[in-house]
Amino acid sequence: MTHIAVLGSTNMDLVVYVEQAPRRGETVTGRDFRTIPGGKGANQAIAAARSGATVSMIGAVGDDGFGTRLRSTLEHSGVTTDHLRTVEGPSGTAHIVVDDEGGNAIVVIPGANGTVDRLVPGDEGLIASADALLLQLEIPLAAVLAGARTARAHGVRTILTPAPVQPLPPELLAATDLLVPNEHEAATLTGLADPFAAGAALLDRVPRVVITLGAAGSVYLTRDAEPLAVPAPRVTAVDSTGAGDTYVGALAVALGEERPIREAMTWAAAAAALSVQREGASASMPYRSEIEARYPS
Structure with missing residues (x-):
């Protein structure tokens, strides 16, 4: 079974559902409010575990009720949390507005995630034992870079999601095997709106790129083959968070x-299509049996 390590954030998502998101200075009435465990790191860990991998989470939660629930949710989804430390203070939170078209706007408060600024004893050994390391940018960049360096030193595949988008140090990109931005992140990183042009520009910095395009699917670019476009299943989105x-x-x-x-991109697109038909981030993520029913391997 594939072993995946995830170095990243855990947040409690505070989600409000509205017909239309408020504009600046505007107050609107929502129809529902939920607290749902999330965070880009935890979300990717849960998605990978439900997809059939052995998954270990590296990160931090606060010593509050949110932290207890975040840890419990990861463990319930099959994620090992031995390297998810508990620190004094609040857990991270994400404040999310979801409109009736399934779109969202998000404000993240780092909380405990801000303390994950380095690897601690045991983290390097865990990364070295994995088949792949998943990274995002909701924890301090120093830790992301340390994780990428460690993975590279031990021959572990590194997959980086550059979100929230920010300038990426050349050293981090040099240690990245696969960069997976969405189309907006790719445009911000390169200044190019066309995803194929943006992907081609990113190949100057990383060997492989997958750019996700939402309902339009995804594209793959590498230095030694023609670009590949893979469509997404047609579904009605309820909530695209996660x-x-x-x-x-x-x-x-x-x-x-x-x-x-x-095949890998088609399978991943099937998983994402299932998730947008449900509310919430981690709560919406499908299990392997559901993905296989949608796209048999």
């Missing part, structure tokens, strides 16, 4: 199982 993390978690599992890239 869809990108679902895609990355499932993609990492498929690549760990040595599936061809087109």
Whole structure:
């Protein structure tokens, strides 16, 4: 079974559902409010575990009720939390507005995630034992870079989601095997709106890129082959929160199982399509049996 380590954030998502998101200075009435465990790191860990991998989470939660629930949710989904430390203070939170078209706007408060600024004893050994390391940018960049360096030193595949998007140090990109931005992140990183042009520009910095395009699917670019476009299943979205993390978690599992890239992307797109038909981030992520029913391997 594929072993995936995830170094990243855990947040409690505080989600409000509205017909239309408020504009600046505007107050609107929502129809529902929920607290749902999330965070890009935890989301990817849960997605990978439900997709069939053995998954270990490296990160931090606070010593509050949110932290207890975040840890419990990861463990209930099959994620090992031995390297998820508890620190004094609040857990991270994400304040999310979801409209009736399934779109969202998010404000993240790092909380305990801000303390994950280095690897601690045991983290390097865990990363070295994995088949792949998943990274995002909701923890301090110093820790992300340390994780990528460690993975590279031990020959572990590194998959980086550059979100929230920010300038990426050349050293981090040099230690990244696969970069998975969405189309907006790719445009911000390169200044190019066309995903194929943005992907081609990113190949100057990393060997492989998958750019997710939401309902339009995803594209894959590498230095030694023609670009590949893979469509997404047509579904009616209820809530797109966590869809990108679902895609990355499932993609990492498929690549760990040595599936061809087109098949891996199609399988990941099926997982993401299932997730957007449900509310919430981690709560919406499908299990392997559901993905296989949608796209048999």
